Amino acid sequence: MAQFSRVSGSVGLITLQNPPVNALSAAVRQGIVDTVNKALQEPEVKSVVICGQNKVFCGGADIKSFRGVMTGPPLIPMIHAIEASTKPVVAAIEGIALGGGLELALACHYRISHTKARLGLPEVTLGLLPAAAGSQRLPRLIGITAALDLITTGRHVTAAEALQLGIVDHVTDQNTVDVALKFASSVAGKPLDARRISLYPCPPSDDTDALFEEAMQRVRRSARGAIAPVACVQAVRAAATLPYAQGLEREKELMATLFTSGQARALQYSFFAQRAVGRWSMPSGAQWDTVEPLPVQKTAVIGLGTMGRGIVVALTQAGFSVVAVETHEKQLTQAKQAIEEMLIRGAKRRGVTPEHDTITYSHSMEPVANVDLVIEAVFEDMVLKEKVFQQLSAVCKPGTLLCTNTSGLDIDHLASKTPNPELVVGMHFFAPAHVMKLLEVVYGRQSSPRAVATAMQLGKKMGKVSVAVGNCLGFVGNRMLKPYMNQAFFLLEEGASPELVDQALEEFGFIMGPFRMSDLSGIDVGWRIRKEEGLAVPDQRTGQIPRMQKGCRYSPVGDLICEQGRFGQKTGQGWYRYDKPGGRVARPDPWMQTFLNQYRATHGLVPRRIDPKEVLERCLYALINEGFQTLEEGIAAAPEDIDVIYVFGYSWPQHRGGPMFYADMVGLEKIMDRLEHYHQAHPDVPSLQPCNLLRKLVAIGSPPIHKWSQVMKTLRSQL
């Protein structure tokens, strides 16, 4: 809806009304058309202000409506009618002007913004482009380079930057609508042609071809196969090279392709999935809207290795006071310096003053006594963690929440070492913890709903996308990674090279394939865990690590690589070779080829040609199958939880939605058939056997992803 009122006799005020973000639903668009007509027809009205209810201008098109048939007046004619108005129209921007919201403002003759407003064209993040003339107007207003930046990244700008770029005419910290009304009154009757952006020529650049060539290359490099950023460059190019009307036609054409693409569907699903994970629930029925989090102001981080340092930075940047504990004096000094540097760099990037006075460094636990919440981030070793939890239990005030940053150890076991297991939860951060957006909040059998609510809220305040998951080995993310990595190892045994496997998965859209990723994070990390699990241990009789363990196929290739001291980038050699220890550029290593040939010969494995399709199917479908298993067990509450974890923690390409969304797109029946096919070929790999939930979903006709929860409920109630 949009409401019309007349202010001071001669200014028509149009207020968009569609909480919470005044999205341009069919009713709002109809309201704008009607109220603009009214303003134009009423002779007393000499100028017009458009604003949004509740100090929010407009969050753009109603994304929910993209799923159905579009009804109501179309956006473009509405926007053109505003620009063509003979009475000046002023946009009073408070809160946000995003997507169609900013395009609406660009059709107005003047834009006045509150200092705290944020503006942007984020359509690209939804797999679209600004197709209500935004791709044609913005370059005409602010130039090609700046428009390309905003449109291809979708980033939001502050009012100050918008003023500097020329997107808005004036910024105020007063009541924006009052300022706009006064201004509208002052420009009544003034000529408007110079204010109609569609009439502007696109500002020329020195070498338009080179500029677009460079932009296209940059975008293709970072897009990982996403098509919207490429279409955005093409649309801006149309603005720079074609008359406005033809540019609009091109914009429409490009949008038509994007709108119906699976990528747009995936990205829009991902938008809502990110919000859905905030509405967490536990098997007990406790959930986000019924549980009050505990108040947290003072925090502590125990252990200042890479993870601990990142967590201290993230907590400090979120405004918490932090006691940073490291028992080794030398490590404490190094950590302090590294943390200060990270804070300075972060503050510089955000244009604020670094906040280090809120950190207390200590080599003892004493200052932790009065904190509200502790995050333990010591080495991934259960005995060490148990010891730390016992110390914390002795020193902390009653009611302190004890969180562990383990990437997969048993939360229940750790909780059992404290007198208050209900106050123990896992907070699994991803490295680097001050950068990566994902946080898995892991509840154990005894974790109280308040403890979970508190960790979830803390994550939100730290700017993380937090997902509540149940306790099991590896939780959701690392648990699903295991069958994926196993398949990658098996493929090496059967004839693939690390390059072939990585390339297939990187072409799919992962930033790095499993081997380049493992070189980056350190191959020895998994080796240590496998040794602790009793897997990477030579048989006393043969002296070799068995290739069958507990009745299942096991590949020791990663263990054998580690035995050679090849730990990845840090040692300059891993699955690839690097020019020096710590080097970043991975090059295929002839040594690896020889090693794999010898390994296959030793075990009587005849190498065969493996194509990228098999790599994708085996690695991804095994991972997806494990995802279904976590849903079946209730470790993950919903497919959105898994998808958010994979997009934000494991570089799953966002334009493919996440593993479970991808499974829905591929078709559950196909996934099940291919898994069965591979399981027949590899009966000693149980993770290739389709799990119950997948079978059940296929049996009832493969319902779409939003209906899976219902089946999961039925399945659990039958157990």
Ligand SMILES: CC/C=C/CC(=O)SCCNC(=O)CCNC(=O)[C@H](O)C(C)(C)COP(=O)(O)OP(=O)(O)OC[C@H]1O[C@@H](n2cnc3c(N)ncnc32)[C@H](O)[C@@H]1OP(=O)(O)O
């Ligand atoms: C014809 C095609 C034309 C396309 C042009 C477009 O305009 S495409 C849409 C462009 N707009 C956007 O991409 C904005 C998307 N929204 C956001 O980035 C953020 O929601 C926000 C506006 C910055 C607000 O963030 P905040 O953290 O304050 O709140 P939430 O994100 O939790 O949002 C609150 C609820 O509002 C829902 N919502 C937000 N934007 C839209 C939208 N454009 N359409 C529909 N619904 C929207 C959001 O889903 C939240 O509701 P939940 O029920 O909690 O999910």
